[in-house]
Amino acid sequence: MARKAVKLTVATRRAMWGWVFVLPALIYFAVFSFYPIFNALWLSLHTKNPLSLRPPRFVGLRNYIDLLHSTSFWNSWKATGLFTLGTAIPLVVLSLLLATIIVSRLNFRRFFQLAFYAPAVIPSVVAAAVWLLLLDPRGIANQWVNFVLGLSGVDHKWLANPEMVRFSTTIVYLWEKLGFFTIIFIAGLGGIPQSVREAAHVDGAGGWQLYRYVTLPLLKPTTLLVSVMAMIFCMRTFATQYLFTQAGAPRESINVVTLGIYTTGIRDLQLGLANAMSIVLLVVMLVLSVLQFRLSGREG
Amino acid sequence: MATGSLRRRRAASGMPVVRRTAMESVVHALGWLVLVVALVLVLAPLAFMFIASFMPARDIMRMPFSWWPDSLFLDNFWQAIKGNDGKFIFPRAILNSVVVASSVALTTVLFSALAGYGLTKLKFRGSNIVFLLILSTLMVPFETVMIPLYVVVTGMGLQNSYAGLIIPFLLSAFGVFLMRQSLVTFPDELLDASRIDGASELGIFFRIVLPNMLPVMAVLGVLTFEQQWGNLIWPLLVVQTAELRTMPLYVVTFMEEKSTNEGAMVAVAALSSIPMLVIFFSLSQFFLKGANVFSAGKE
Numbered sequence: 379m380a381r382k383a384v385k386l387t388v389a390t391r392r393a394m395w396g397w398v399f400v401l402p403a404l405i406y407f408a409v410f411s412f413y414p415i416f417n418a419l420w421l422s423l424h425t426k427n428p429l430s431l432r433p434p435r436f437v438g439l440r441n442y443i444d445l446l447h448s449t450s451f452w453n454s455w456k457a458t459g460l461f462t463l464g465t466a467i468p469l470v471v472l473s474l475l476l477a478t479i480i481v482s483r484l485n486f487r488r489f490f491q492l493a494f495y496a497p498a499v500i501p502s503v504v505a506a507a508v509w510l511l512l513l514d515p516r517g518i519a520n521q522w523v524n525f526v527l528g529l530s531g532v533d534h535k536w537l538a539n540p541e542m543v544r545f546s547t548t549i550v551y552l553w554e555k556l557g558f559f560t561i562i563f564i565a566g567l568g569g570i571p572q573s574v575r576e577a578a579h580v581d582g583a584g585g586w587q588l589y590r591y592v593t594l595p596l597l598k599p600t601t602l603l604v605s606v607m608a609m610i611f612c613m614r615t616f617a618t619q620y621l622f623t624q625a626g627a628p629r630e631s632i633n634v635v636t637l638g639i640y641t642t643g644i645r646d647l648q649l650g651l652a653n654a655m656s657i658v659l660l661v662v663m664l665v666l667s668v669l670q671f672r673l674s675g676r677e678g
Numbered sequence: 679m680a681t682g683s684l685r686r687r688r689a690a691s692g693m694p695v696v697r698r699t700a701m702e703s704v705v706h707a708l709g710w711l712v713l714v715v716a717l718v719l720v721l722a723p724l725a726f727m728f729i730a731s732f733m734p735a736r737d738i739m740r741m742p743f744s745w746w747p748d749s750l751f752l753d754n755f756w757q758a759i760k761g762n763d764g765k766f767i768f769p770r771a772i773l774n775s776v777v778v779a780s781s782v783a784l785t786t787v788l789f790s791a792l793a794g795y796g797l798t799k800l801k802f803r804g805s806n807i808v809f810l811l812i813l814s815t816l817m818v819p820f821e822t823v824m825i826p827l828y829v830v831v832t833g834m835g836l837q838n839s840y841a842g843l844i845i846p847f848l849l850s851a852f853g854v855f856l857m858r859q860s861l862v863t864f865p866d867e868l869l870d871a872s873r874i875d876g877a878s879e880l881g882i883f884f885r886i887v888l889p890n891m892l893p894v895m896a897v898l899g900v901l902t903f904e905q906q907w908g909n910l911i912w913p914l915l916v917v918q919t920a921e922l923r924t925m926p927l928y929v930v931t932f933m934e935e936k937s938t939n940e941g942a943m944v945a946v947a948a949l950s951s952i953p954m955l956v957i958f959f960s961l962s963q964f965f966l967k968g969a970n971v972f973s974a975g976k977e
Binding site: 392393394395396397398399400402403404406407409410411412413414415417418421472475476479480482483490491492493494495496497499500501502503504505507508509510511512514516517518521553556557558561562565585610613614616617620621624625636639640643644649652653656657659660663664667 | 705717812821879908943969
């Protein structure tokens with residue numbers, strides 16, 4: 379063996395070591411990423427109850443057809459869609475606004491970055507538990523909103539009204555993720571060469587013009603990236619909705635897709651159906667990711 | 679609006695400082711207003727959590743909420759720690775979360791570094807395809823594979839065990855990606871010099887590469903720990919017994935128990951948040967860098 383190893387060229391030996399270094403990762407991704415995906419595809423064409431010993435039974439596309447005819451499936455996509463649009467858009471706009479203001483300040487920049495980011499490190503389920511108290515009929519949300527609107531004693535039913543619950547989950551999510559995206563925008567703004575802005579300034583561009591015609595266009599790659607990332611994040615939301623429904627909030631309006639997959643697969647034990655739902659979610663996410671690459675490719 | 683830093687540069691380079699127009703001053707002042715309002719709204723829930731944890735339940739729910747408690751009420755914490763059944767499951771849950779999150783952080787950092795190094799510095803035929811394959815899993819969010827993953831893990835007999843909690847997260851595509859990106863610029867001369875000195879590839883990796891990669895490893899480790907510390911959905915799937923509950927899972931069950939009062943609930947929330955907040959404020963540069971990685975990495 380040893381003699382053989384000496385004969386190998388430096389390049390081959392290095393390549394062999396390359397395989398050795400990469401092998402653990404390859405095995406891991408094969409078992410815990412690729413196998414589950416193909417297994418999900420396979421299982422989505424079968425029915426299987428995890429508690430029964432009977433092998434999965436092939437049913438073709440029936441799970442998918444069932445999904446198309448299921449009102450709860452469409453309802454959960456409505457919940458996810460409304461949540462995603464209703465959260466991602468304000469998230470992008472507000473974090474861009476905050477980043478722009480923070481970058482324009484000479485002092486306290488780091489302080490604001492840390493303060494806005496702090497909620498992101500609180501586990502989402504813990505945050506949701508705290509927000510349950512804030513959104514309580516006797517809670518601070520009612521007190522502050524009534525104070526601002528000049529009302530008194532009005533209960534806005536944050537957790538009781540089906541439409542308000544959607545809004546409440548959006549607020550919680552905005553609160554959690556705002557700092558994260560603000561920091562990404564700050565990095566993006568920092569990446570714009572000073573010389574470009576100075577040149578525009580010399581050419582007579584004022585504050586707003588400079589921002590509108592120089593900064594924003596140069597920031598476009600970051601804005602696109604943040605938008606797609608925010609949408610993907612929002613589509614994956616689970617903990618807030620889960621805790622809110624466990625606490626008795628109306629389920630239907632916040633029964634997002636991830637929650638639907640969980641209830642179908644784990645509570646109702648319909649693995650085939652849950653896998654079909656996962657595959658649909660996966661396809662939507664893949665389309666979004668590809669879109670992201672195409673968009674950033676066109677920019678570059 | 680973005681002229682503040684410009685002005686500073688002008689001042690630094692000896693150019694005449696342009697005075698703000700009246701309009702610009704108004705915009706600047708409005709900027710401060712927005713920042714301060716946003717700051718109050720963002721910090722209020724955190725402040726509420728810590729202040730309310732020192733209040734008896736009836737004071738927490740009293741209108742209007744008093745931001746300055748009359749006295750320090752410590753009973754909530756005792757109630758939170760001993761739990762409604764007095765079995766002290768909460769400290770156990772925190773411990774479980776620490777074990778799971780640090781194991782995952784350690785393996786993710788180590789294996790991602792190994793793979794990232796192999797893919798950049800020990801190129802082999804097909805290494806680019808392997809990298810693309812790994813990268814493609816970045817597009818597959820955990821929620822879409824959790825049910826099949828659950829089938830795999832129960833098939834291995836690992837449900838309701840630490841191994842079952844940890845194994846699906848041993849490694850991350852993001853980690854491999856991050857490590858590869860930062861290793862591209864690692865000087866080859868250093869590696870070749872050590873090879874000439876007779877160092878083995880493993881020796882080079884552990885003695886030369888790893889010590890030089892500590893900052894990016896810290897970023898990856900911190901982000902991974904944070905993610906696992908808050909992970910609810912996977913423990914929800916695989917954990918069955920109270921002893922194995924992680925902290926997020928405990929928060930859910932504690933909230934659901936009838937005898938839980940608001941004070942104990944908010945104390946559990948505060949105690950669960952403190953470890954992560956301490957890590958955040960003491961290692962803040964890694965968190966900020968971590969967020970930046972996302973924007974820099976994809977461009």
